[in-house]
Amino acid sequence: xxxxxxxxxxxxxxxxxAVPDPADMNAFLASVEKRAFHLARFAVGHSxxxxxxxxxxxxxxxxxxxxxxxxEWRPLFFRILQSRIGDHHRRxxxxxxxxxxxxxxxxxxxxxxDQVPDPAAIDPAASLDQDGAADAVGTAVSSxxxxxxxxxxxxxxxxxxxxxxxxxxxCSQGSVKTHYSRAVQTLRQSLQEHEP
Amino acid sequence: MTDRDExxxxxHITRLRQQTDQVPPEVADRLAxxxxxxxxxxxxxxxxxxxWPGGAxxxxxxxxxxxxxxxxxxxNLGGVDQxxxxxxxxxxxxxxxxxxxxxVLEELEFLAWLDEEPLDAG
Numbered sequence: 001x002x003x004x005x006x007x008x009x010x011x012x013x014x015x016x017x018a019v020p021d022p023a024d025m026n027a028f029l030a031s032v033e034k035r036a037f038h039l040a041r042f043a044v045g046h047s048x049x050x051x052x053x054x055x056x057x058x059x060x061x062x063x064x065x066x067x068x069x070x071x072e073w074r075p076l077f078f079r080i081l082q083s084r085i086g087d088h089h090r091r092x093x094x095x096x097x098x099x100x101x102x103x104x105x106x107x108x109x110x111x112x113x114d115q116v117p118d119p120a121a122i123d124p125a126a127s128l129d130q131d132g133a134a135d136a137v138g139t140a141v142s143s144x145x146x147x148x149x150x151x152x153x154x155x156x157x158x159x160x161x162x163x164x165x166x167x168x169x170x171c172s173q174g175s176v177k178t179h180y181s182r183a184v185q186t187l188r189q190s191l192q193e194h195e196p
Numbered sequence: 197m198t199d200r201d202e203x204x205x206x207x208h209i210t211r212l213r214q215q216t217d218q219v220p221p222e223v224a225d226r227l228a229x230x231x232x233x234x235x236x237x238x239x240x241x242x243x244x245x246x247x248w249p250g251g252a253x254x255x256x257x258x259x260x261x262x263x264x265x266x267x268x269x270x271x272n273l274g275g276v277d278q279x280x281x282x283x284x285x286x287x288x289x290x291x292x293x294x295x296x297x298x299x300v301l302e303e304l305e306f307l308a309w310l311d312e313e314p315l316d317a318g
Contacts, residue, residue: 022238029231037227038216051226058234066238137212156209157216184204191208 020070028073029058032158036081039153042142043085053088057081078154078168086170089146140190144183147171151179152187 033054040050057080065076141149147169154165155176165180166173203209219227 022235025238026231026235029234030228033227033231034219034224035216037219037223047223051223051230054227055230055234058230059237062234062237135211135215137208138215141212156204157213181202184202187204187208191205
């Protein structure tokens with residue numbers, strides 16, 4: 001639902017755009033929250049951490065970008081979500097460094113995320129399938145390096161364009177293509193025996 | 197690179213979508229609560245976005261910094277130009293004041309002289 005109110009024209013540079021309201025925001029968040037949760041859970045491996053990340057992203061979107069046109073919410077929301085996921089991994093990385101039992105090399109973006117084994121891979125079966133049966137696709141996605149995994153999920157599940165995915169991940173479009181392509185190759189190899 | 201290489205099999209994608217469109221009931225409840233909390237923070241009269249967050253603060257800080265740097269540069273790097281007259285100091289003010297008093301005295305003397313002179317002398 002998009003509402004237009006008298007006097008709103010010109011408040012956004014005179015373009016006369018429809019002004020979103022709380023019902024719009026509620027509908028938008030309801031439309032993305034489940035996939036956002038899964039996206040975060042694939043990335044961090046724990047439901048509680050994923051919920052915290054989604055909550056932060058929701059609050060940040062409303063507080064900082066609630067007055068933006070609704071069309072901008074999706075890329076902004078996933079940008080925030082990716083940023084929170086990145087923050088989580090940085091904090092985890094620092095903790096691991098302090099404990100001194102995990103190292104990693106820089107990837108092409110220089111942040112080392114490509115080399116960080118996803119924690120979800122520790123026990124993907126338990127976290128992915130509520131019925132207790134392991135799901136091959138989910139397990140394979142969980143095992144991807146973070147950047148590949150997020151590029152693949154944003155492109156495949158959210159349907160973001162290459163440019164939108166690049167904006168969400170804070171990297172170049174070329175990097176997105178590379179991550180996506182590598183993810184598909186890895187998944188195809190992992191799922192060979194499950195090919196229909 | 198072929199299209200088959202570029203995309204995962206549709207069956208896998210469908211399976212993944214089905215999986216990620218669902219969450220356990222307790223997670224759904226928590227997500228709904230988070231959403232309600234976030235939407236509750238919506239303020240109908242969102243203040244207009246500023247070009248810079250806290251712009252006035254930054255401008256004041258920048259102006260202070262520029263002035264401080266300019267003063268330091270003047271004091272440390274610029275030196276004093278000896279060819280120019282010295283700036284007005286307190287001693288000069290006293291001197292000027294003395295000259296003014298002298299003018300008044302001279303004027304008084306002139307008035308006294310004028311008083312003593314006959315009116316038709318000029």
